[in-house]
Amino acid sequence: MENAATLSLLENIVSSTHGVDLSKLTVLGIESTSHTFGVGIVRVSSGVFEILVNEFSRYVPEKGGIHPRDASNYHVEEAPKVLHRALSKAGVKLSEVSAIAIALGPGLGPCLRVGATIARFLASYYSKPLIPVNHAMAHIEIGKLLNNLKDPLVIYVSGGNTLIAIQRKKRYRIVGETLDISLGNLLDTFAREVGLAPPYVVNGVHQVDACANWGEDFIDLPYTVKGNDLSFSGLLTAALKKARKAKSRKELGSICLSLRETAFNMLVEVSERALVLAEKNEVLLTGGVAANQFLNDKLKSMALIHGAKFYTVPADYAGDNGAMIAWNGLLHYAHGVVVKPEEAFVRQRWRLDEVDAPWLPED
Numbered sequence: 001m002e003n004a005a006t007l008s009l010l011e012n013i014v015s016s017t018h019g020v021d022l023s024k025l026t027v028l029g030i031e032s033t034s035h036t037f038g039v040g041i042v043r044v045s046s047g048v049f050e051i052l053v054n055e056f057s058r059y060v061p062e063k064g065g066i067h068p069r070d071a072s073n074y075h076v077e078e079a080p081k082v083l084h085r086a087l088s089k090a091g092v093k094l095s096e097v098s099a100i101a102i103a104l105g106p107g108l109g110p111c112l113r114v115g116a117t118i119a120r121f122l123a124s125y126y127s128k129p130l131i132p133v134n135h136a137m138a139h140i141e142i143g144k145l146l147n148n149l150k151d152p153l154v155i156y157v158s159g160g161n162t163l164i165a166i167q168r169k170k171r172y173r174i175v176g177e178t179l180d181i182s183l184g185n186l187l188d189t190f191a192r193e194v195g196l197a198p199p200y201v202v203n204g205v206h207q208v209d210a211c212a213n214w215g216e217d218f219i220d221l222p223y224t225v226k227g228n229d230l231s232f233s234g235l236l237t238a239a240l241k242k243a244r245k246a247k248s249r250k251e252l253g254s255i256c257l258s259l260r261e262t263a264f265n266m267l268v269e270v271s272e273r274a275l276v277l278a279e280k281n282e283v284l285l286t287g288g289v290a291a292n293q294f295l296n297d298k299l300k301s302m303a304l305i306h307g308a309k310f311y312t313v314p315a316d317y318a319g320d321n322g323a324m325i326a327w328n329g330l331l332h333y334a335h336g337v338v339v340k341p342e343e344a345f346v347r348q349r350w351r352l353d354e355v356d357a358p359w360l361p362e363d
């Protein structure tokens, strides 16, 4: 990958004064914040950036939601296989890696600890620098990288997070977020509780979308926007109450349709306000729910109305993955951000806006 934004980022990095050798830099990133155990390896060599590999294994519960203990047991079993696959596909030995990046949060405690334990061990055993990565920031930066963006309005929607952010003074500032559950959690919990899931997504289509195809009518459901924040829990409760009384597939379909439309419209409203106020001309949708075609269409139309260009993230990089941790790790490492293994604690509630992003502009 050799594009203008990457090169300007790299030039910015090259001019940093942290004594990191940037002529050839290989970073291995580990992701384990929730249902995915991922290992990605990225490399910069003579000014060319490459994602060498993005291997992952995703935990799908047989029934119910993601239980942190079950997901973490899955990670313990999968980790050696995923790590081995990543290294052999990339043709890289651990001893050749320049640094190890680890997503320390936000996420589920037991899952985070599996990745953190492995990363701390590898960093200690191979004497490699360890780089702490905020999972939300990694979702944003991979989206910017793949779309060649400099300063987008960010809409980050996933299984654990829902927020709107802009970059300002070397940090991402949150200009709208959910006050309770995430958008992904809303869709997943509804699908599960009415017996449509798991699996939640089949051939790239969420079960709520599949069910919405059966519906015809729009039903009024709670639409809760507070200031520029969102609340989905009342919507979930009301939709479930109606679904339990549904007498036909068509009725359930109308509830799925209305749930999706209400939730997505709420997100479009806060995104639109943020876009107009922040005067951005790029909009980036990232996180697992970015795979949703209906949400893409709605946000794209909104962006167009305001003369902004809309960008999304390809499926393999939209959901949780190791390559995004490696890329964000590389950015941090080039700016001297490292952590001692014995101080690399996991942070289940590590907010995006608490983390410095030294490669971002001053203003």
Ligand code: AMP
Binding pocket: 034, 157, 158, 159, 160, 183, 184, 185, 187, 188, 200, 201, 204, 205, 206, 287, 288, 289, 290, 291, 292, 293, 318, 319, 320
């Ligand atoms: P992440 O936590 O970033 O890996 O994202 C996982 C979330 O993305 C889960 O809530 C999934 O149900 C959701 N998701 C994945 N694909 C889709 C899709 N096509 N439509 C809606 N949600 C999706």
Ligand code: MG
Binding pocket: 135, 139, 158, 159, 160, 287, 288, 319, 320
């Ligand atoms: Mg995520």
